[in-house]
Amino acid sequence: VKVEVDQDGCVAAGQCVMSAPSVFDQRDEDGVVVLLKDEVDRGDENSVRFAIELCPARVIRLVK
Amino acid sequence: MSSNDELPFHPMPRDERCPYDPPPELLRRQATEPLVPARIWDGNDVLLVTGYADQRALLTNPGVSADATHPAFPHFGPGFKARRLRAPSLLTMDNPDHDINRRYLASHFTMKSVHASRPRIQEIVDELIDGMLEARGPVDLVGQLAFPLPVRVTCELLGISYDRYDFIQKHTQVTGSATVTAEEVNASLDAMLDFLMEAIEARIGSEGEDVLCHLTRLHEAGTYSLKEAADYALQLLIAGAETTANMAALGVMVLLEHPDQLEALRSGDDPSLWGNAVEELLRYLNVNQLGIRRVSTEEIVLGHHSIPANCGLILTHDVGNRDPRVFEEADRFDIYRQQRGQIAFGFGIHQCLGQGLARLELTVLFESLFRRIPTLRMVVPREDINFKDDMAIYGVRELPVTWEGQQS
Numbered sequence: 439v440k441v442e443v444d445q446d447g448c449v450a451a452g453q454c455v456m457s458a459p460s461v462f463d464q465r466d467e468d469g470v471v472v473l474l475k476d477e478v479d480r481g482d483e484n485s486v487r488f489a490i491e492l493c494p495a496r497v498i499r500l501v502k
Numbered sequence: 503m504s505s506n507d508e509l510p511f512h513p514m515p516r517d518e519r520c521p522y523d524p525p526p527e528l529l530r531r532q533a534t535e536p537l538v539p540a541r542i543w544d545g546n547d548v549l550l551v552t553g554y555a556d557q558r559a560l561l562t563n564p565g566v567s568a569d570a571t572h573p574a575f576p577h578f579g580p581g582f583k584a585r586r587l588r589a590p591s592l593l594t595m596d597n598p599d600h601d602i603n604r605r606y607l608a609s610h611f612t613m614k615s616v617h618a619s620r621p622r623i624q625e626i627v628d629e630l631i632d633g634m635l636e637a638r639g640p641v642d643l644v645g646q647l648a649f650p651l652p653v654r655v656t657c658e659l660l661g662i663s664y665d666r667y668d669f670i671q672k673h674t675q676v677t678g679s680a681t682v683t684a685e686e687v688n689a690s691l692d693a694m695l696d697f698l699m700e701a702i703e704a705r706i707g708s709e710g711e712d713v714l715c716h717l718t719r720l721h722e723a724g725t726y727s728l729k730e731a732a733d734y735a736l737q738l739l740i741a742g743a744e745t746t747a748n749m750a751a752l753g754v755m756v757l758l759e760h761p762d763q764l765e766a767l768r769s770g771d772d773p774s775l776w777g778n779a780v781e782e783l784l785r786y787l788n789v790n791q792l793g794i795r796r797v798s799t800e801e802i803v804l805g806h807h808s809i810p811a812n813c814g815l816i817l818t819h820d821v822g823n824r825d826p827r828v829f830e831e832a833d834r835f836d837i838y839r840q841q842r843g844q845i846a847f848g849f850g851i852h853q854c855l856g857q858g859l860a861r862l863e864l865t866v867l868f869e870s871l872f873r874r875i876p877t878l879r880m881v882v883p884r885e886d887i888n889f890k891d892d893m894a895i896y897g898v899r900e901l902p903v904t905w906e907g908q909q910s
Contacts, residue, residue, distance in 0.1 A: 449851045450608035469608030494853035
């Protein structure tokens with residue numbers, strides 16, 4: 439599974455980094471989400487689902 | 503629908519015997535009424551949105567606006583109305599303006615920045631607890647710990663000297679009140695704005711890293727006028743203090759009233775349990791007691807109901823966070839709860855920018871307080887504590903505490 443983010447809609451709330459710090463990070467200058475990796479392995483899948491659920495701007499999604 | 507004379511008034515009263523719970527009438531109505539017509543302080547009629555799922559859906563719906571200048575926008579009270587109409591704020595800005603302006607400030611609130619501030623927050627908490635331990639007789643936890651911590655953290659973040667504590671404390675009490683007049687609020691806002699504009703002017707040409715230096719550079723670059731730059735600083739100052747402070751004081755009370763869970767936190771070897779407890783306190787207490795205010799700009803269909811265009815909306819997230827369709831045994835305080843997604847910080851693009859910092863301050867405060875003063879207890883019964891029903895942010899005015907072996 440791959441994870442995708444829409445940086446344009448990100449509001450830098452940091453929920454994704456809290457939920458899945460091995461997958462998501464934030465740009466230092468404006469807090470916008472960056473992916474540390476786009477392939478999600480089994481170990482990360484649950485925490486990425488939490489991130490999707492908690493993201494207030496709804497800009498994260500999984501693609502098969 | 504009942505005739506207009508019978509509309510319930512919002513906010514509804516709490517039950518004095520259950521001061522941590524939302525108004526019982528609102529909880530009762532939530533079970534059968536997703537939308538409750540209600541009247542607010544200025545005589546305007548609004549719809550209360552009671553369910554968690556509907557609240558989250560509306561907060562990400564493009565037909566819902568936070569624009570406080572819209573004639574149907576439901577203000578908190580006369581003072582808040584005056585404040586919201588003075589200047590645009592991140593809280594009341596729709597996109598695209600909101601995201602642009604939020605990103606100017608976001609670098610100070612990334613998870614990385616928050617983690618980096620942990621040692622300093624620990625130092626401040628330790629100093630404040632040292633002060634409590636040296637005091638004789640009962641100590642007011644609100645005045646000695648709950649308020650000084652977030653005010654000091656916010657001052658350091660902005661770059662304001664902490665000796666302005668009394669000044670900030672005095673004026674933020676005025677701006678946070680739902681009952682003060684527009685004149686009173688304007689006077690307090692003017693005083694704080696003057697102070698912040700002076701602070702920004704004094705920083706012109708400086709290369710510091712604090713928020714005021716950052717805002718000064720945005721002013722120098724022509725992005726913000728001096729007043730706009732000061733306005734953003736003021737928004738952060740107001741947002742960071744009152745909210746965290748009241749969560750801290752109420753949180754201590756709730757933890758003391760659940761001694762088994764407190765003991766598990768104190769003696770446990772799982773540090774992540776404190777994080778869980780803070781999350782549960784945020785859900786359980788939801789200190790923003792006046793709800794999230796919005797206005798519809800088009801007709802919106804919600805399940806079997808519809809909201810007309812240009813309708814004032816109050817998303818009562820205090821009951822949203824107690825919605826039994828989402829949170830099992832929602833009225834029980836349970837630090838082991840696995841269900842995430844509480845919306846005390848809001849949802850959608852306006853979700854609290856400082857939430858990571860707030861969580862960290864609360865975690866360090868609770869963990870340190872109960873580790874260093876394990877026998878902490880309240881001096882008076884809960885019935886004698888004065889709760890803040892008149893403020894936008896719920897809390898207690900004073901919380902006298904003592905402990906075994908305290909100097910008298």
